[in-house]
Amino acid sequence: MRDLLLSFITNNNLFKEDFEVVQWKDGDNNIQKEKRYYVSSSAEFKYFISNSKIIVYAIKNADIYTATQTKLDEALSALFGLELSYKKDTPSYCEYHFDRVSPERKVVKNNERIINKTVEYDLGYGVSYRPDKVPHVLISGGTGSGKSVFIEFLIIEFLKRKADIFICDPKNSDLSQLEFYLGSDKVASSLNQIAKVSRLVVEEMESRYQAMKENFEYGSNYITHGYSECWLIFDEMGAFQGNATDKKSKEVVNEVMGYIRQIILKGRAAGVFVLVASQQMNANTLNTDLRDNLGLRIALGANSGEGYRMVFGSATPDNIPVIEEKGAGLLFMQGSGQDKAQYYEAPFIDRDQFDFIEELTKYID
Template sequence: MSGNYFDNKIQHLDVELQGLLDLPMVEKIICHNATEYNFRINKPQRLNVTSQEKAYNNSNEINIGYGVTYNPTKSPHILISGGTGSGKSMFMSFLLIEFLKQKSTTYLCDPKNSDLGSLSNYFGDKYVATTPNNIARVIRLAVDEMKSRYDYMNENFIYGSNFETHGFKPVWILFDEIGAFQAYGTDKKSKEIINETMDRIKQIILLGRQAGCFILITGQQINANNLSTELRDNFSLRVSLGFNSSEGLRMMFGSATPDVTIPIEVKGAGLLYLHGNGKEQAHYYESPYIDSEQFNFIEELKKYIPEQSRE
């Protein structure tokens, strides 16, 4: 761009360039002296999940397919949005098993008492919560663990260390449908429980990284009513599955909302933003594909559930 009449035209060549190249545009970056259009030439591979022999993952990295590797120590916390039939539950099931493969302590919060809540049959009631009081208890357990880890690390101080240095494994909270949890606040007492729990969730989001305490939150719609913008920006991995309105995308991705409209035509597909991966905006993504005839989720889960979870 050179400060003349054509600069505005240069910034709005999306349709023309896609038609000329016959390629999908994945990102547009407007710089001070140029506009950069990025197109996908080679389609990344969608991960096809199949049953395998029991094998633990000794690294913090998780291959979530479509050319994306996730590491919570570099990019803490996960936020997933998606309506009915978007593939959100399938993606969360995949991540749950991946966390267990890393020998993580995993807590499940399901205020709607649906898929995650039913897993109390395998994890036990200590690790699975469906009522406001039990969810508050689980979140309190995770915060207490985080604080005790910080106390230990301070007593055994090593400059630049984190939970791994001191031999701790990750702690994960999977919180399905946070909006449904907040909807329980219908009277003074229940509102107090909701507010106290949300305050503890905020502590985990802001302080959990170094202690290895992470949270995954899902919702059909993520907005300022169920998650403030301040907290949303602390989720380093954000995934919106299925169709989402332009306003919904802005609430999910903020300044990382793509400038171009990206069609979502595959179940389990959507937009993904990973902080620190070199992309300024959310881009097209297809979550791992699980064929129920080839992959038995419960049988796979049983391989990795720790014995203490079943007590």
């Protein structure tokens, strides 16, 4: 890698040579002179390389190379034979990222029952997600963009980790049928049931905190206390809020939003998380403060620029990639090192190879 970058500097004239004249006397006492060339200045690079990534940092030293350091997209891309996947310009350096393996979409099939003891979720497309580090998930996207399919995939993944799941389906669509498998205290579709279920989740959070307080250990969390994850899954926040038509229903919606707020702000250490899906995000769905506390945010399908900004805020990319595949979109994960949302393809579910209910029943006793 070092040699490659050195030849890059030479081939692209990113250095200057100078010479000095050296004099000496030879054996016959005659003065000899010789020009000796040396590199007087050059562009400076640092790099990071792993199996999956190459990152080049083009350092800006306020010299004649500084202006060029931000314009190396094509030249570096040609050097590595890889597409530039991400670029970040800062006052002191410009960062170029190249993916060595192009990310692959995960394909979901029916499987043997597995118990997964890892906290990490492989979401495919090179994304691995840890709720204990980046709590809570938001999935937005227009109708048919793949939100419910993605939720099905996640539900199975939650169950593999023995998570406790609670489902609110105000649109009364497929997920509400899970009442039959999970019980009516865990699956809700009417306003009052939703209030009851979300209150239960908050109570679970409070009781975990109480128990953790009684067995206080510095720096501990739900994992060290032996709890598994607890997820409140909300498929269609917009539809739910649309229920607030009169005084009474407004009160219930506000009550539920209060529970969601508590979980978002306090849930992490107790292992209590929310997964919120919404067709449209606006300042009323979740205010930007709460949104910024959702660690993983995915916008599926093609959205308007405003739609993306509501989901990603300042992490909205300047150039939105073309989104054509079903279940594709943009993904932003806090702490991933990338400050803009990236192109992402959600796990592909082939109905011929994956039956959600068949899979689900393997995990409920």
